[in-house]
Amino acid sequence: MNATAVGREAALGEAATNEPTAASPIPLGILVPGLPHPLLCPEGNEGWQRVRDGFAAARERIAASGADLLVVYSTMWPSILGHQLQANPEPEWTHVDDDFHYLGSIPYKFRIDAEFAELAVAKARVRGLHARTVAYHGFPIDTGAVVALKLLNPDNELPATIVSSNIYANRTETTVLGKALRDAVEEQGRKAVAVVVSTLSNRLVTEPMEPADDHIHSLKDDEWNRKFLEYLEKGRLEDLSQLSRQFHDEARVPKVVAFKPFWWWAAFMGQANLYSGTVHAYEPVWGTGSAVVSLEPAGESTGDLEYDEDDPEFYSGDREVLDLHDAPSMGALPESDGD
Amino acid sequence: MAKGEIVMGALAPHPPHLVYAENPPQNEPVSEGGWEELRWGYERLRRSLVGKEFDVIIVHTPHWQTYVGTHFLGVPHFKSLSVDPIFPNLFRYSYDLTVDVELSRAIHDNAAKAGLHVQMMENPDFRIDYGTITSCHLVRPEWDIPIVCISSNRSRNYFSVEVMQANMVKLGKATREAIEASGKRALLLSSNSLSHRHFTEEPEVPEDMSQEHITNHHQYLWDMKMIELMRTGKTREMVDIMPDFTEQTVAETDAGSLTWLMAALDFPEYPGEMHAYGTVIGTGNAIIGWDPASA
Ligand SMILES: [Fe+2]
Numbered sequence: 195m196n197a198t199a200v201g202r203e204a205a206l207g208e209a210a211t212n213e214p215t216a217a218s219p220i221p222l223g224i225l226v227p228g229l230p231h232p233l234l235c236p237e238g239n240e241g242w243q244r245v246r247d248g249f250a251a252a253r254e255r256i257a258a259s260g261a262d263l264l265v266v267y268s269t270m271w272p273s274i275l276g277h278q279l280q281a282n283p284e285p286e287w288t289h290v291d292d293d294f295h296y297l298g299s300i301p302y303k304f305r306i307d308a309e310f311a312e313l314a315v316a317k318a319r320v321r322g323l324h325a326r327t328v329a330y331h332g333f334p335i336d337t338g339a340v341v342a343l344k345l346l347n348p349d350n351e352l353p354a355t356i357v358s359s360n361i362y363a364n365r366t367e368t369t370v371l372g373k374a375l376r377d378a379v380e381e382q383g384r385k386a387v388a389v390v391v392s393t394l395s396n397r398l399v400t401e402p403m404e405p406a407d408d409h410i411h412s413l414k415d416d417e418w419n420r421k422f423l424e425y426l427e428k429g430r431l432e433d434l435s436q437l438s439r440q441f442h443d444e445a446r447v448p449k450v451v452a453f454k455p456f457w458w459w460a461a462f463m464g465q466a467n468l469y470s471g472t473v474h475a476y477e478p479v480w481g482t483g484s485a486v487v488s489l490e491p492a493g494e495s496t497g498d499l500e501y502d503e504d505d506p507e508f509y510s511g512d513r514e515v516l517d518l519h520d521a522p523s524m525g526a527l528p529e530s531d532g533d
Numbered sequence: 534m535a536k537g538e539i540v541m542g543a544l545a546p547h548p549p550h551l552v553y554a555e556n557p558p559q560n561e562p563v564s565e566g567g568w569e570e571l572r573w574g575y576e577r578l579r580r581s582l583v584g585k586e587f588d589v590i591i592v593h594t595p596h597w598q599t600y601v602g603t604h605f606l607g608v609p610h611f612k613s614l615s616v617d618p619i620f621p622n623l624f625r626y627s628y629d630l631t632v633d634v635e636l637s638r639a640i641h642d643n644a645a646k647a648g649l650h651v652q653m654m655e656n657p658d659f660r661i662d663y664g665t666i667t668s669c670h671l672v673r674p675e676w677d678i679p680i681v682c683i684s685s686n687r688s689r690n691y692f693s694v695e696v697m698q699a700n701m702v703k704l705g706k707a708t709r710e711a712i713e714a715s716g717k718r719a720l721l722l723s724s725n726s727l728s729h730r731h732f733t734e735e736p737e738v739p740e741d742m743s744q745e746h747i748t749n750h751h752q753y754l755w756d757m758k759m760i761e762l763m764r765t766g767k768t769r770e771m772v773d774i775m776p777d778f779t780e781q782t783v784a785e786t787d788a789g790s791l792t793w794l795m796a797a798l799d800f801p802e803y804p805g806e807m808h809a810y811g812t813v814i815g816t817g818n819a820i821i822g823w824d825p826a827s828a
Contacts, residue, residue, distance in 0.1 A: 274619050274731050290659045292684070293599045299658040324734055330621045332614040334660065362733060398600045400691060401650055449690050480601070 218491045219379045220463045222259040223388040224252045224346065225426070225455075227484030228270045228338020231405075233345055234297040238405035241477030248475025248486030249345035255472075255488045256346060261387045263307060264347055264354035265375055267458050268391040270338035272450070273358035276324025277371055280356040281311035282333060291337045293398075294480075302335075304343050307353035310378060314355065317381070318374040322509035323367065325374075338391035346389065357458075361450050365438070368454045370509040372461025388462045392455040394419040395445040399481035411481040418445035419483035423476055426487050429469030435460035445483070465505065468492055534716040539709065540585045542721040542798045543578055544763075544791060544805075544821040547596070547667035548813035549617045549624035551575065554740055557674060561625040567740030574809020574820040575671045581806060581822050582672075582720070589633045590673060590680045591640075591708065592722040595788030596664035597684040600691070602650030603704060604684040605637045608657050617663045623739060628666050633679040636715050640681065643707035649700060654684075668724035678720075683708075685788040694776035694787065701789040705796025723794035727759055728752035728782035728817035735814065748815035755782045756810070756817035763805040763821055768795050785816070803828045 226249060231238060236246035256264075271278070286303040311327045318325035339356045347354060357375065360367065379386045395415035399408070410416040418441060425434050435456045442453035463469075470492040476485040552560055554567040597604070610631050617624035637653070644651045665682050683704070689697040712719045730752060736744040747753045755778055762771035772795050779786045786792070795801070801823045808820040 271618070275733060275735050288658045290656050292597055293601050293604075295604075295654050295656040295659050296652075299656060328621050330616055330625060332616045332625065333621050334616055334618050336618075360733075397691070400601050400688075402602070447690050449687070 218464065219384060220376065220386050220388050221490065222255055222261060223390070223459055223463050223489040224256070225390045225392065225459075225485060225487040226252065226342050226346065227393045227479055227482065227486070228268065228336070228341055228391045229393070229479045229482065229484065230291050230294050230297055230300065230337055230341055231479050233300065233341045235405070239408050241408060242405075242479060245475045245477050245479060245484055245486060246345070251474040252486055252488055253346050256352070256387050259385070259387060261385045262352060263310060263379070263384045263386040264343070264352050264389055265379070265386050265462070266339050266342055266354055266356045266389040266391060267359065267455060268336050268339040268342070268356055269359045269455055270336040270391060271356065271358040272361045274361060276326065277318060277360055278358040279311040279314055279325065279327050280306055280333070280335065281308040281327035282306055282329040282331070283308050285333065285335060287332060287335070289335065289337065289340050300340055300344065302340055302344060303350075305350035305353050307355055310353070310382060310384070311355040313381065314375050314378040317377040318371060321370050321374045321507070323370060323374060342389055342391050352387075359450070359454055363454065364452050365457050366506045366511055367509050368457040369461040369506055372458040373507065376462050388459055390455045390459050393479070394422055394483035394485055396449070396482050397447050403480070408478045408480060410478045410483055415445050415483055419476065419485070423473050423485060423487070426471040426489065427473055428467075429471045429489060429492055430467040431456070431460045431463065431469050431489060432465045432467050435465065463489065464491070537712040537715045537717045537719065539712060539721055539798060539825055540587045540718050541582060541825070542794050542823045543672065543723070544794070544819055545578070545668040545672055545722040545724055546726045546818040546820065547594075547664040547724045548726065548816070548818060549620050549663055549667050550739065550813050552626065552667050552670055553623040557670065559627045559670075562623055564740050565738070567742055568745070568811060568813060571809050571811040571813070571818055571820065574811070577808040578672060578820055578822055581808075581824070586718060587678065587720045588717040589636055590669060590678050590720045590722060591683070592665050592668055592680060592724050593683045593685065593788075593790040593793045594662055594664040594668070594724045595685045595785050595790060596662035597682065598687055599684040600687050602652050603644060603686045604652045604654045605641045606632045606682045607634055607637060607653035607655040608632060608659070609634050611659070611661050613660055615661060615663050615666050624663055624667070626663070626666055626670075628661060630661065630669070630676055631679040633681050636711065636717060637681045639711040639715055640683070640708050643711045644704055647703040647707045649703055649707070664724045668722050672720070672722060683793070685790065689779075689787045689789070694779045697787070697789050698772065698775065698792045701792035702796040705793045708793070708797045709799065721794055721797055723790040725785040725788055725790045726813070726816045726818045727756045727784055727786065729785040730783050730815060732815040745812055746815070747812045747817055752782045752817055756819070760807065760810060760819050760821070764807050766802040766804050768800045768802070771795070772800070782817075798823050798825065801825075801828065
């Protein structure tokens with residue numbers, strides 16, 4: 195289902211103004227891992243404690259940023275019917291992880307900005323996406339989002355919303371989603387923190403293990419993680435976005451079609467390498483590459499720009515043939531607008 | 534003690550739409566019906582169980598996904614609300630169920646002996662997945678029989694469908710042996726769809742049946758191929774081609790449930806009783822029962 199031509203023009207008209215500056219509506223981005231160990235048992239392993247300390251450092255950045263909203267994109271919340279945004283004003287539950295239930299229960303009560311979520315859905319629709327809010331008592335908020343909000347926003351200082359990761363979405367759709375959320379931030383005149391919940395390498399240790407023996411699953415995963423962290427420290431967010439497909443092939447267990455968080459992150463914060471980055475922690479959590487990183491708009495770029503992929507503003511792809519859609523041999527689609 | 538036995542094994546898929554369409558008092562959303570072919574199929578499956586006595590329902594579920602081993606419910610009673618994360622508009626179900634922890638642990642111990650990584654889930658706050666609830670509700674809406682619930686280990690993601698299947702064959706055998714040693718009579722459920730490519734849009738009225746069809750012909754052909762093998766007792770062949778089927782149709786057999794069921798039944802050479810085939814938001818779903826007494 196395509197949005198109207200009017201809607202599309204409106205979307206395109208607002209495009210290409212999202213260079214990150216000091217006055218950016220997204221003054222801060224935070225990458226955090228989603229496994230529950232740093233929240234529930236940081237004492238189990240010195241590395242888990244360092245990740246926990248990394249969350250605390252990120253929390254200080256949030257406090258200093260002047261932000262009034264947290265937008266959390268969780269790779270641990272899969273959706274099928276387009277993109278879902280949490281809009282229950284006060285979701286309250288006791289969460290238990292599917293795998294790590296023995297670490298304990300996580301009671302939570304969050305403060306969600308339902309009005310922002312509704313506006314973001316409207317903006318996503320204007321850009322051709324399917325999106326909807328979810329606001330149901332007992333909706334299962336994923337472990338990653340719960341951990342992130344508990345550790346980054348423990349007293350609900352800031353209102354938040356949580357964005358799902360569509361299992362069929364690829365780069366175009368994810369990029370457009372990031373831009374749609376930015377549209378909403380700009381329209382409300384907000385200052386938002388972009389919180390990405392994702393590990394780098396995601397390969398868990400799948401055998402029983404003593405906490406003290408935790409390690410990145412393989413040297414190769416570790417090397418790819420460190421390469422990504424090097425780029426993050428230099429603030430080269432768009433370069434990482436462009437490297438996502440390779441990272442997916444090299445360092446990710448293919449649970450989903452693509453490694454999407456950096457696409458979303460770059461589109462939401464501004465597709466550039468104009469950031470300054472700080473790695474607050476990088477440790478194994480049950481084999482995964484778990485990093486806490488913050489990114490802030492910087493005055494000048496520290497990396498060369500070398501973008502290979504296009505920059506879609508509007509989504510009109512046929513979700514039934516996503517991969518074919520990108521293949522040059524398929525030729526132009528009848529309505530090949532945007533991508 | 535008499536030797537325990539499997540009184541029936543069934544492919545019992547869990548689209549929450551089917552519970553939604555039935556409007557049971559436990560589910561909050563209200564529907565105008567829909568997906569009758571599949572719901573009537575579940576009626577036929579329930580009818581085929583009349584006269585069979587069973588002490589426990591053992592369900593292998595794709596929606597309790599574990600990466601570190603295979604997990605088993607280890608708390609005797611659960612009562613809470615299950616909200617489907619994909620279709621929360623259709624499924625918000627208040628459940629109240631009991632678990633046969635003794636048998637659960639026996640299967641766990643047997644699986645460990647077979648070399649699988651296993652774990653008991655003993656956190657009373659744990660929420661039962663919607664796949665388990667849907668399949669169990671549709672097979673036994675009275676909820677008067679304790680269950681054993683087995684998680685889906687995602688070895689398919691880490692290795693391949695073949696590795697996953699090899700593990701599920703071990704798990705199925707471990708399950709059968711534990712049942713036999715327990716003296717109990719068990720109904721086994723494989724809680725999964727066949728082809729599993731969804732539409733990414735929902736009709737305004739979710740139960741608008743003018744919108745329902747298989748996502749594509751290719752998936753339909755594959756589903757029919759698998760069903761034909763199950764109907765004609767060629768279950769080993771069916772399991773042999775399952776890696777291709779799973780890859781080609783993004784099938785929910787990636788969870789291992791159906792392979793586990795076939796192994797627990799020792800790869801039936803008698804026909805599965807076909808109760809229904811139908812689609813739900815584009816995915817292919819079959820309800821099939823295997824009655825060892827008909828062997
Ligand atoms: Fe499912």
